[in-house]
Amino acid sequence: MADLSTISFTLNGRPVTARIAPHHTVVEVLQNEFGLFGARESCGQGLCGCCTVRVDGDPVSGCLFLAAFLEGTRVDTVESLARGGVPSVVQQAFIEAGAFQCGFCTPGFIMMTERLLEEHPDPDEDLIRHYLSGNLCRCGTYPEIVAAVQLAARRKSEARLDKAS
Amino acid sequence: MSVTLLKTHPLMPNGQVGRDVPRLESMAKVTGREDYTHNLRLPGMLHAKIVRSTVAHGRILSIHTEEAAAVPGVHSVVTCADIRTIIPEPYFGPAFHDQPILADGKVRYVGEAVCVVLSHDPHIADAAAQLVLVDYEELPAVYDEVEAATSNVYVHETLKPAGTFPDLKHLEGKRDTNVALDYRLIRGDAEAAFAQAAHVFEHDFTTQQVMHTPFEPMISVGEPTSTGLTIYTASQSPSFVRIEMARLLKWPENRIRVKTSHLGGGFGAKLYIKLEALAAALALYTGRPVRVALTMEEQFYTITKHATTFRIKSGVDTDGKVIARRCDVWWNGGAYADIGPRVTQKSGFTAAGPYDIDNVYLESVAVYTNRPPAGALRGFGIPQLVWAYESHTDLIARGIGMDPVEFRRKNILRDGRPHATGTVMKDAAIPEVLERTAERIGWDKAFDRGTGTIRRGRGIAIGFKASISPTTSVAIVNVSADGSVTLYSSTVDMGQGSDTAMAQIVAEVLNVPTEGVCVVRPDTDVTPYDMATLGSRSTFHMGNAVRLAAEDAKKKLDDLAAELGLPERSNIPVDQLFKKRYGMQAGNVIGIGSFIPTYKSPDHDTGLSDNVTPFWMIGATAVEIEVDTETGHVTVTRMVNVCDVGTPLNPKVVETQISGAAVMQYGFTMSEKMELDAGQVTNASLADYKIPSILDIPPLMESEAVVATQHSGPFGAKGVGESATFGVSPAIANAIEDAVGVRITSLPITPEAVYRAMRAAANQPLEDF
Numbered sequence: 001m002a003d004l005s006t007i008s009f010t011l012n013g014r015p016v017t018a019r020i021a022p023h024h025t026v027v028e029v030l031q032n033e034f035g036l037f038g039a040r041e042s043c044g045q046g047l048c049g050c051c052t053v054r055v056d057g058d059p060v061s062g063c064l065f066l067a068a069f070l071e072g073t074r075v076d077t078v079e080s081l082a083r084g085g086v087p088s089v090v091q092q093a094f095i096e097a098g099a100f101q102c103g104f105c106t107p108g109f110i111m112m113t114e115r116l117l118e119e120h121p122d123p124d125e126d127l128i129r130h131y132l133s134g135n136l137c138r139c140g141t142y143p144e145i146v147a148a149v150q151l152a153a154r155r156k157s158e159a160r161l162d163k164a165s
Numbered sequence: 166m167s168v169t170l171l172k173t174h175p176l177m178p179n180g181q182v183g184r185d186v187p188r189l190e191s192m193a194k195v196t197g198r199e200d201y202t203h204n205l206r207l208p209g210m211l212h213a214k215i216v217r218s219t220v221a222h223g224r225i226l227s228i229h230t231e232e233a234a235a236v237p238g239v240h241s242v243v244t245c246a247d248i249r250t251i252i253p254e255p256y257f258g259p260a261f262h263d264q265p266i267l268a269d270g271k272v273r274y275v276g277e278a279v280c281v282v283l284s285h286d287p288h289i290a291d292a293a294a295q296l297v298l299v300d301y302e303e304l305p306a307v308y309d310e311v312e313a314a315t316s317n318v319y320v321h322e323t324l325k326p327a328g329t330f331p332d333l334k335h336l337e338g339k340r341d342t343n344v345a346l347d348y349r350l351i352r353g354d355a356e357a358a359f360a361q362a363a364h365v366f367e368h369d370f371t372t373q374q375v376m377h378t379p380f381e382p383m384i385s386v387g388e389p390t391s392t393g394l395t396i397y398t399a400s401q402s403p404s405f406v407r408i409e410m411a412r413l414l415k416w417p418e419n420r421i422r423v424k425t426s427h428l429g430g431g432f433g434a435k436l437y438i439k440l441e442a443l444a445a446a447l448a449l450y451t452g453r454p455v456r457v458a459l460t461m462e463e464q465f466y467t468i469t470k471h472a473t474t475f476r477i478k479s480g481v482d483t484d485g486k487v488i489a490r491r492c493d494v495w496w497n498g499g500a501y502a503d504i505g506p507r508v509t510q511k512s513g514f515t516a517a518g519p520y521d522i523d524n525v526y527l528e529s530v531a532v533y534t535n536r537p538p539a540g541a542l543r544g545f546g547i548p549q550l551v552w553a554y555e556s557h558t559d560l561i562a563r564g565i566g567m568d569p570v571e572f573r574r575k576n577i578l579r580d581g582r583p584h585a586t587g588t589v590m591k592d593a594a595i596p597e598v599l600e601r602t603a604e605r606i607g608w609d610k611a612f613d614r615g616t617g618t619i620r621r622g623r624g625i626a627i628g629f630k631a632s633i634s635p636t637t638s639v640a641i642v643n644v645s646a647d648g649s650v651t652l653y654s655s656t657v658d659m660g661q662g663s664d665t666a667m668a669q670i671v672a673e674v675l676n677v678p679t680e681g682v683c684v685v686r687p688d689t690d691v692t693p694y695d696m697a698t699l700g701s702r703s704t705f706h707m708g709n710a711v712r713l714a715a716e717d718a719k720k721k722l723d724d725l726a727a728e729l730g731l732p733e734r735s736n737i738p739v740d741q742l743f744k745k746r747y748g749m750q751a752g753n754v755i756g757i758g759s760f761i762p763t764y765k766s767p768d769h770d771t772g773l774s775d776n777v778t779p780f781w782m783i784g785a786t787a788v789e790i791e792v793d794t795e796t797g798h799v800t801v802t803r804m805v806n807v808c809d810v811g812t813p814l815n816p817k818v819v820e821t822q823i824s825g826a827a828v829m830q831y832g833f834t835m836s837e838k839m840e841l842d843a844g845q846v847t848n849a850s851l852a853d854y855k856i857p858s859i860l861d862i863p864p865l866m867e868s869e870a871v872v873a874t875q876h877s878g879p880f881g882a883k884g885v886g887e888s889a890t891f892g893v894s895p896a897i898a899n900a901i902e903d904a905v906g907v908r909i910t911s912l913p914i915t916p917e918a919v920y921r922a923m924r925a926a927a928n929q930p931l932e933d934f
Contacts, residue, residue, distance in 0.1 A: 023288060037204040038197020042380040042429075043461045043851040050380060078197035091195040095187050098817050101825060102660030103194030104380040104429030110195060125864075133860045136851070138380050138430050139660050140828025142859045143866050144821060 049135030078107035097148035101139035185817035221844025223301035273500035276466025310497035346506035350772030353524035358489030362480025381429020387448030393420030402697035428659035433541035470542035475553035503540035512546030551628030555895035606787035622904025628891030631778030639693035648739035655695035674715035701884025708879035718756025786892030797920025811875030
């Protein structure tokens with residue numbers, strides 16, 4: 001098949017290089033070159049959101065996004081969120097709200113929620129539902145996901161207030 | 166959006182069972198570190214790409230593999246002839262040995278696996294697979310379940326029952342039929358009672374073929390080993406896989422090791438044996454590990470939920486008591502039986518509903534067609550039945566001018582009364598579930614019925630299910646010398662939270678924190694036998710086995726203390742006990758539990774049994790909806806789901822199971838349908854096959870488990886994963902009639918279907934196109 005080339009990018013804060021073919025997707029490169037399985041392919045069409053990663057801050061579907069386009073970018077995956085075994089506020093909220101069952105879609109929902117709360121620190125339920133409508137959960141854990149996002153928003157807001165005072 | 170579970174369920178004395186323990190694997194799931202089989206990479210592993218049939222029924226004239234085999238990087242192209250060098254009789258299945266590992270001279274549905282291209286690079290295998298050409302002689306095909314039951318187009322030449330189930334034995338070698346099981350139940354004299362009835366109602370209902378769409382697509386990896394074979398597989402039934410592979414290979418069970426991880430969803434798709442036989446045969450054929458991983462599209466060609474036709478007839482007396490019911494159910498099993506015959510019987514015998522009816526005649530038939538195979542899907546056939554009998558129940562109530570809840574109340578099946586099979590009901594909170602559902606939705610309160618183009622309605626429905634039986638679960642509890650505890654069980658956690666629930670049982674018995682219990686993933690070399698993770702059986706069956714195993718370990722610890730001369734209830738820490746016994750940190754205490762409930766199989770001629778199930782599951786749904794009369798669009802504004810789950814082991818997980826099951830059934834009700842054109846699924850992708858998104862589900866969802874006890878269950882618990890699927894579809898159809906006076910009898914309930922029904926009711930029917 002096609003010839004390999006080398007790309008360089010920043011992965012979860014560290015500079016990396018990878019040998020890729022033109023048809024390789026972001027998910028394939030993360031899984032096969034870096035052993036990162038948090039972004040995963042399910043529908044294969046960019047519809048379910050299980051493969052969500054952030055490229056220069058923007059969420060993309062890693063099952064469609066070609067690895068070749070990662071050259072020179074900053075890539076963040078769900079694996080970047082927990083620090084020293086401590087989950088992020090959003091991750092902790094998902095645990096406490098019981099916002100997952102099989103867990104296959106969970107990293108995608110968490111990555112989108114991180115971005116949602118950066119853009120809209122105090123989202124109402126309607127906004128949460130619209131923002132997360134590109135992610136699907138076949139276990140149907142949607143009520144708990146909404147609760148988790150609301151919990152995370154509240155915690156983040158409390159933390160901001162603490163900081164301010 | 167709110168989910169509320171009444172917090173009235175008891176916490177057990179040691180504070181473990183009855184507590185909202187977050188799933189033990191929570192951190193792994195939120196950090197993306199959960200190790201699904203999907204993630205497995207083995208040295209030297211080959212990737213398999215399946216070439217699939219393009220015709221619904223045909224003889225294979227030739228398979229041209231040369232061009233694909235010549236592609237650089239292709240290891241080999243494998244056909245059924247090659248599989249036969251490893252497995253001479255390559256036919257598998259839990260009820261019938263009817264499914265070839267690869268098509269054997271004939272194909273029976275579009276999408277059937279015909280041959281396989283292997284390469285170290287999945288893209289090469291994929292590209293080369295496009296180059297395989299197959300010539301077919303097309304045969305007439307049959308797709309409809311009612312037509313197939315009497316058609317002279319036969320999907321199989323002869324029937325090949327597996328021999329596992331006594332009620333299938335009489336079908337051995339039968340020719341010229343598509344009927345893979347004919348179950349009949351005769352109670353009283355239905356015909357005579359119809360003749361005496363004041364009113365007789367008869368309706369037909371249908372359900373559509375749908376698919377599980379587990380988000381971790383199905384995957385099995387075969388690996389040859391020095392002693393035999395290891396199969397890593399996203400399976401709900403590792404013990405079954407091992408036994409079936411041992412049969413196929415004519416090996417002892419202990420040469421085959423089957424390992425599962427947590428599953429990215431199952432819902433019945435990953436049951437019995439699916440890709441495992443192919444992965445195993447390819448691994449042994451090539452001498453290398455082989456990964457067979459499906460795409461989302463390919464799952465539509467692998468296993469689905471039965472489409473059904475249900476003709477139901479009831480005779481009612483002048484007081485509104487149902488005195489006779491006749492049920493005829495046809496189950497569209499597709500081209501291979503899978504577990505369809507069990508669905509047909511185990512669910513079939515409940516087809517008359519949770520009502521006290523003296524005269525019942527019931528026929529339930531499994532039918533082969535040239536569609537993708539159908540098997541188990543969350544509810545094991547029950548949602549299809551409840552769809553019909555609860556729509557029918559509502560129509561009767563309206564027909565005799567009785568309130569639908571009052572009509573149900575009058576006929577409901579109560580503890581102490583015999584079910585249609587003759588089994589006397591016990592620990593089945595059917596009336597309580599009905600009453601709580603009606604109460605929560607405010608059935609007796611005034612209701613805003615809408616105005617103008619938005620009309621509002623309410624509907625309610627209740628269903629029940631028997632547990633598949635008789636089935637066995639075995640568990641081992643190991644107490645290590647430091648007092649830490651490990652549970653070995655082959656129950657597969659596919660998201661339902663079984664690892665956590667089982668750990669809670671162990672922790673409650675041994676009085677240790679649940680969070681410290683280690684649950685070993687199913688591995689047939691390590692974890693003992695379990696029938697399968699299906700039909701909401703694990704909490705009851707494995708839960709009982711785990712409790713017995715933990716109690717056995719506890720007794721052995723007590724015996725050890727006695728041996729060492731310690732007074733009873735001395736409460737000496739477990740690690741001190743081991744140190745006293747062995748002089749150092751050494752040794753184990755192993756507790757074993759094995760559980761199989763009693764059961765009596767239904768009589769072949771009458772379908773009757775006085776012990777047909779170890780427990781009953783009950784679920785009801787009530788909804789408030791809005792219908793847009795200009796578009797037919799239905800919005801469910803509020804949904805209440807109430808179940809009898811016995812006493813919840815983990816109320817939070819129970820709540821999530823209730824709402825999750827209801828959301829899934831909501832998809833099967835409102836949008837999901839496999840569209841077929843000459844047997845070809847034309848919407849095999851999430852782009853065209855719409856499952857519910859976070860925007861689609863009702864803004865108000867409420868879940869409740871009634872206060873109940875399953876006295877034979879572990880700590881009063883029983884199964885929960887399916888119960889909230891039962892009532893969803895008919896509750897919505899009943900609400901639509903309440904809102905706009907039209908009756909929908911086929912699923913899914915699309916805006917088009919509702920709009921067409923409204924136009925037809927107004928004597929302005931839309932033209933078909």
